[in-house]
Amino acid sequence: MGDDHMTNHTIGVTGATGAVGGRVAARIARLGLAQRLIVRDINRAPEFPGSSASMAAYEDTRSFERACRGVDTLFLVSATESEKRIETHMGAVDAAVAAGVSRIVYLSFLNAGPASTFTFARTHFFTEAHIRMSGAEFTFLRPGLYLDLLPTWADGQGVVRGPAGDGRVAWVSRDDVADVATAVLTDPAVTAVSGGAAYDVTGPEALTLGATVDKLSSLTGRTIRYVPETWEEALASRRWTGAPEWAVEGWASSYAAIATGELDVVAPTVPKLTGHPAQSIEGFLRRHPSALSHVVV
Numbered sequence: 001m002g003d004d005h006m007t008n009h010t011i012g013v014t015g016a017t018g019a020v021g022g023r024v025a026a027r028i029a030r031l032g033l034a035q036r037l038i039v040r041d042i043n044r045a046p047e048f049p050g051s052s053a054s055m056a057a058y059e060d061t062r063s064f065e066r067a068c069r070g071v072d073t074l075f076l077v078s079a080t081e082s083e084k085r086i087e088t089h090m091g092a093v094d095a096a097v098a099a100g101v102s103r104i105v106y107l108s109f110l111n112a113g114p115a116s117t118f119t120f121a122r123t124h125f126f127t128e129a130h131i132r133m134s135g136a137e138f139t140f141l142r143p144g145l146y147l148d149l150l151p152t153w154a155d156g157q158g159v160v161r162g163p164a165g166d167g168r169v170a171w172v173s174r175d176d177v178a179d180v181a182t183a184v185l186t187d188p189a190v191t192a193v194s195g196g197a198a199y200d201v202t203g204p205e206a207l208t209l210g211a212t213v214d215k216l217s218s219l220t221g222r223t224i225r226y227v228p229e230t231w232e233e234a235l236a237s238r239r240w241t242g243a244p245e246w247a248v249e250g251w252a253s254s255y256a257a258i259a260t261g262e263l264d265v266v267a268p269t270v271p272k273l274t275g276h277p278a279q280s281i282e283g284f285l286r287r288h289p290s291a292l293s294h295v296v297v
Contacts, residue, residue: 010070011035011185012101014092015077016053017044019148020107023178024075024185025051031186038067058092068099075185076106078127081120083246089127093134103137103195105184107177110144110200111262118257120250128198139184140198144263145254147171147203147284150212151291158224158295160213162255163234168206169263173279176270177201183273190273200267204278209258215281222295231256 011028015021016037028035029048037053039045045053054067058079068074074096079088096104109116112124124142131138150171153160180201183190207215213224229237234252241248257263270278285291 009034009072012038012068012071012074012096014038014058014075016046017041018077019174020178020181021075021077022046023174024181027178027182028186031182033186036067036071038064058088061091061095064092065095065099068096068101071096071099071101073103073105073185074101075181076104078107078109078124081123081247081250083244085120085123086126089123090130093127093130093136097134097136101136103139104131104134105139105141105181106131107181108140108142108198110142110202110265111257112142116257117253117260117262118250119246119253121257137195139194139196141177141181141184141201142198143172143177143201144203144265145169145171145258146177147173147279147281148288150216150281151288151294154213154216154224154292154295156294156296158217158222158292158297159227160209160224161227161229161234161237162209163229163231163252163259164209164226164255165228165259166208166210167258167261167264168208169212169258170202170204170206170266171212171281172201172203172270173284176203176274176278179274179276180269187273199269199273200265201269202265202267202278204266204270204280206264206266207281209255212281216285216292219282219285220292220295222292223297224292224295229255 013025016025035051042055056063056067108124109121112121209226213226216224238248
């Protein structure tokens with residue numbers, strides 16, 4: 001890999017124009033560390049001191065390998081959901097390893113398994129397995145459902161519909177996920193013990209959807225309600241979008257995974273690795289007071 005590569009320890013950040021990758025890139029820049037931003041559109045790449053940018057898509061393995069050359073540690077953000085997501089991830093991993101990347105920090109999902117109720121989580125399991133077999137050192141970050149996306153679960157009438165039952169979920173903010181990722185990528189004390197580790201990344205408390213909407217209502221003064229659905233009702237209520245069936249099942253199964261208890265996890269990862277408490281729903285709404293402005297009741 002060469003002496004220069006080993007000395008510089010450049011961090012590669014994928015998804016640097018996105019919600020999590022962009023946050024991680026900004027945090028690494030504030031630390032004054034060298035990083036390579038790997039983006040699909042070079043014109044949208046953020047500009048930070050000490051950073052360079054390369055244009056590559058996961059699907060274009062040749063370009064992705066070139067983009068990863070000189071990168072020691074790669075933060076691999078999962079690709080947008082698709083029917084070929086596993087193959088896309090595997091190609092990117094193989095290209096990164098071929099380029100000389102020695103460590104991959106992969107953004108996975110909570111309780112990713114081959115038979116996870118949340119269908120999109122299954123792709124994370126197979127990606128993790130491929131990374132394990134790649135020969136690269138690895139760390140897996142497994143956040144639960146994003147607190148940032150919770151407001152979008154409510155429609156304009158303030159109704160949240162889905163087959164979540166009485167299961168619980170510990171909503172986690174993207175800021176907390178980015179803080180954890182940055183610690184794993186840059187903090188020598190964390191890096192030293194994170195090889196081969198998998199970290200669950202969650203919010204501070206697990207709540208049912210009923211309790212969640214009660215909090216949203218009391219904190220915003222808007223009327224937010226949870227309406228339970230059966231599995232078939234959930235599929236039918238989402239098919240009007242015209243989305244392919246695999247996407248409809250993915251959306252509905254995020255609720256179903258709450259019902260099965262697979263997301264009922266409260267992990268100490270955020271305070272342990274970042275030194276600050278995980279963000280609560282109350283804290284999130286203080287920072288984002290207009291998050292539910294689309295609700296008209």
